[in-house]
Amino acid sequence: MKDVARHVGVSQATVSYVLNDTVDEHIPEDTRERVWSAIRELGYRPHVGARQMRTQRTNLIGFVTDQIATTPYAGAIIKGAQDAARQAGKMLLLVNTDGIADVERAAIETLLEHRALGIIFATMYHRPIVLPPALREVKTVLLDCYVEDRSVASVTPDEVQGGHDATEALIKKGHRRIAFINNADPIPATFGRLKGYQQALTEHGIPLDQSLIRTVAADSSVACYDSTLALMRPASRPTALFCFHDRMAMGAYDALRTLGLSIPGDVAVVGFDNMEVIASALHPGLSTMQLPHYEMGVWSVQFLLGATTDIQGGDGPIQKVIRCPYIERASV
Amino acid sequence: MKDVARHVGVSQATVSYVLNDTVDEHIPEDTRERVWSAIRELGYRPHVGARQMRTQRTNLIGFVTDQIATTPYAGAIIKGAQDAARQAGKMLLLVNTDGIADVERAAIETLLEHRALGIIFATMYHRPIVLPPALREVKTVLLDCYVEDRSVASVTPDEVQGGHDATEALIKKGHRRIAFINNADPIPATFGRLKGYQQALTEHGIPLDQSLIRTVAADSSVACYDSTLALMRPASRPTALFCFHDRMAMGAYDALRTLGLSIPGDVAVVGFDNMEVIASALHPGLSTMQLPHYEMGVWSVQFLLGATTDIQGGDGPIQKVIRCPYIERASV
Numbered sequence: 004m005k006d007v008a009r010h011v012g013v014s015q016a017t018v019s020y021v022l023n024d025t026v027d028e029h030i031p032e033d034t035r036e037r038v039w040s041a042i043r044e045l046g047y048r049p050h051v052g053a054r055q056m057r058t059q060r061t062n063l064i065g066f067v068t069d070q071i072a073t074t075p076y077a078g079a080i081i082k083g084a085q086d087a088a089r090q091a092g093k094m095l096l097l098v099n100t101d102g103i104a105d106v107e108r109a110a111i112e113t114l115l116e117h118r119a120l121g122i123i124f125a126t127m128y129h130r131p132i133v134l135p136p137a138l139r140e141v142k143t144v145l146l147d148c149y150v151e152d153r154s155v156a157s158v159t160p161d162e163v164q165g166g167h168d169a170t171e172a173l174i175k176k177g178h179r180r181i182a183f184i185n186n187a188d189p190i191p192a193t194f195g196r197l198k199g200y201q202q203a204l205t206e207h208g209i210p211l212d213q214s215l216i217r218t219v220a221a222d223s224s225v226a227c228y229d230s231t232l233a234l235m236r237p238a239s240r241p242t243a244l245f246c247f248h249d250r251m252a253m254g255a256y257d258a259l260r261t262l263g264l265s266i267p268g269d270v271a272v273v274g275f276d277n278m279e280v281i282a283s284a285l286h287p288g289l290s291t292m293q294l295p296h297y298e299m300g301v302w303s304v305q306f307l308l309g310a311t312t313d314i315q316g317g318d319g320p321i322q323k324v325i326r327c328p329y330i331e332r333a334s335v
Numbered sequence: 336m337k338d339v340a341r342h343v344g345v346s347q348a349t350v351s352y353v354l355n356d357t358v359d360e361h362i363p364e365d366t367r368e369r370v371w372s373a374i375r376e377l378g379y380r381p382h383v384g385a386r387q388m389r390t391q392r393t394n395l396i397g398f399v400t401d402q403i404a405t406t407p408y409a410g411a412i413i414k415g416a417q418d419a420a421r422q423a424g425k426m427l428l429l430v431n432t433d434g435i436a437d438v439e440r441a442a443i444e445t446l447l448e449h450r451a452l453g454i455i456f457a458t459m460y461h462r463p464i465v466l467p468p469a470l471r472e473v474k475t476v477l478l479d480c481y482v483e484d485r486s487v488a489s490v491t492p493d494e495v496q497g498g499h500d501a502t503e504a505l506i507k508k509g510h511r512r513i514a515f516i517n518n519a520d521p522i523p524a525t526f527g528r529l530k531g532y533q534q535a536l537t538e539h540g541i542p543l544d545q546s547l548i549r550t551v552a553a554d555s556s557v558a559c560y561d562s563t564l565a566l567m568r569p570a571s572r573p574t575a576l577f578c579f580h581d582r583m584a585m586g587a588y589d590a591l592r593t594l595g596l597s598i599p600g601d602v603a604v605v606g607f608d609n610m611e612v613i614a615s616a617l618h619p620g621l622s623t624m625q626l627p628h629y630e631m632g633v634w635s636v637q638f639l640l641g642a643t644t645d646i647q648g649g650d651g652p653i654q655k656v657i658r659c660p661y662i663e664r665a666s667v
Contacts, residue, residue, distance in 0.1 A: 073413045
C-alpha cells in the first residue's frame with residue numbers, strides 16, 4: 004500500500020479509503036482512478052483477510068433468495084435492493100439457493116464468514132417461511148416472506164389493498180357484476196386479494212355472488228381460458244373481470260376474443276403483478292395492480308442499514324406492508 | 336475448532352472438512368448436522384480471513400452480470416451456472432451491476448479479494464463487450480458476450496443456426512412465402528438470425544423476397560402488430576411468419592386475429608427465445624427456438640473449473656457456440 008501511495012503521490016490513508024470504497028471521504032474521481040491504475044500496474048491485491056481482521060467490517064450486504072434471480076417474476080426486488088445498497092455505498096452479494104436448505108445454510112455461512120453487514124432473505128412470491136437457523140445470528144430482513152410467529156422483521160405487499168383497489172377501479176367505471184378468477188394455491192395473495200375484492204363490493208353495496216368467483220391453477224393459462232368461457236355464459240355474463248395475475252388475464256383475453264367480446268367495451272379486465280412483458284404487450288394494454296417489488300427491495304436495504312425510521316406497529320419486530328399501486332392502461 | 340471437535344466427538348480435521356464443505360471427504364450427513372449444531376451452540380464463527388490466508392482457496396465462483404438477475408429474460412443462465420457449481424461443490428456469488436463500469440470494477444475487486452476461483456461475466460443478451468480491466472487478472476469466462484479480439488474465452492448462442500432452423504421448420508411444412516420480422520438493433524442476434532433465414536431459403540431453392548422482411552424496435556409490440564398488418568396485404572400475403580422473438584410473436588398473434596386469420600391454418604408463426612410465460616401461454620402455443628441459456632450457464636462453470644474438454648477451434652481462447660433447439664408447439 005505504501006508503494007501505491009508513493010506511486011500516486013497520495014497518503015496511505017487515501018489509498019485505504021479508495022480500496023474500501025469509503026464514500027464519506029470526498030476523494031476526487033480522478034484520484035480514485037489513479038489509485039486504481041497504480042494498483043493494477045503494481046499488481047497489488049489487498050488481502051481481505053488481513054483487512055477484515057483489523058476492521059471487522061465490510062461494505063457487503065448478503066442477499067439470499069430461493070429463485071428470484073433465475074425466474075422472470077420478481078427481478079425488481081433485486082433491482083430495488085441493489086439501487087438502495089449502491090446509494091449507501093454498499094454492495095449486494097447474491098446467492099440463489101433454489102430453496103434447498105443445505106444450500107441456504109451454506110450461503111448464509113459464507114456470507115457471514117465474509118462479514119456481511121446483514122442478510123436479506125427474499126422469496127419469489129409472498130409466503131410464510133421456516134427461518135434458516137443461521138439467520139438468528141445476524142441482522143436479517145425477510146423480503147416478500149415472513150415467519151408465522153413474526154419474530155423477524157419483514158416487508159411484504161398489501162394483498163388486501165391490492166385486491167380492493169383492483170375491484171374498486173372496476174366499480175368506479177360503473178361495473179357491478181365483477182367476476183374474479185383467483186389462484187387455487189393457499190398462499191397470502193390468494194386469501195388477501197379475495198378479501199380485498201369482497202371488501203370493495205361490500206363498501207359499494209354490491210352483494211357477493213359466489214358464482215362469479217372461480218379458482219384455477221396459477222400456472223395454467225388453459226384453465227383460465229376455460230374459466231373465462233364458463234363465466235361468460237350470455238344469461239349471466241359479468242361486465243368486468245379481475246384476474247389473479249397478468250398471465251391469467253392473458254388467457255382471459257384469448258377467451259373473450261374467441262367469444263367475440265371486446266375489451267373493455269363488453270368486458271373490462273384488470274390483472275395483478277404489472278408484469279411488463281405481458282401487461283404492456285397485450286392489446287389493449289392491461290390495467291393491473293403493481294406488486295411493489297422494487298419498493299420492497301429498497302425498504303429492506305434501508306431498514307438493514309438503519310436508514311429508515313419506520314414506526315413499528317405494536318410489539319415485536321416490524322412487519323412492513325407496502326401498497327400495490329393501480330397501473331391504468333386501456334382494458335378498464 | 337478444538338472445542339467443537341471435542342463437543343461432537345470427532346477430529347478437528349472432520350470439523351474443518353464440514354466447515355469447508357469438502358465434498359470429497361465422505362462425512363455422513365448426520366455428522367455434518369452435529370458439527371453444525373455444535374458450531375451454533377458454541378457460537379463459533381470460522382474467520383474467513385484467517386482460513387484463507389492459510390489455504391488461499393475458496394469454493395466461490397464469482398458471477399458478475401449487467402442485469403440478468405433483475406430482468407425476466409435470461410434467468411436460466413444463472414440457473415445453469417448455479418446447478419453446475421453446486422454439482423461441483425462450489426457456490427455461485429452473484430453481483431448484478433446494471434453494467435455501470437464503477438460497479439463492475441468494485442464487484443470484480445470484491446470477488447477477487449474474497450478469493451473467488453474465477454469469474455463468469457454474463458450479459459442479458461448476446462453482444463460484444465469491452466472487457467473490465469480487472470478481469471485480465473483472473474480466470475474468466477464471458478457468458479452470452481465476447482470481446483471483439485476474441486482474447487478471452489466465451490460461450491454464446493448459435494444465432495445463425497437458430498434462424499436457419501426456425502425458417503426450415505416452416506419450409507418443411509410446405510411454406511415458401513415466409514416473412515421475417517427482425518429486430519432493428521445492430522446486435523449479433525439480428526445479423527445472425529437474418530443470415531440463417533437467408534441460408535435456409537437458399538438451401539431449399541426459395542428466392543429471397545426483400546418485401547417479406549421488416550425490422551422493428553425489439554421492445555415495441557405495437558410496431559410488430561403494425562408490421563404484421565402491413566405484411567398481410569391480401570394480394571401478396573405470406574403463409575408463414577418468423578418473428579425475432581416471442582414478444583414480437585405476441586403482437587403478430589394479435590394482428591392476425593384482428594385480420595381474422597387463423598394460426599397456423601392461414602399463417603404459421605415461429606418465434607425465438609422460448610420465453611415460457613409467453614410461448615406456452617399463447618393460443619395456440621407458440622413454436623419457437625430456445626436460447627440455450629441454461630446450457631451456456633452450465634458450460635461456463637464447467638469450463639472455469641476445467642471440467643470440460645471442449646476442443647478449441649483454431650488459435651486463441653475457446654469461443655464456444657451452443658445450438659438453439661427448436662421447440663414445437665401448435666403455431667406451425
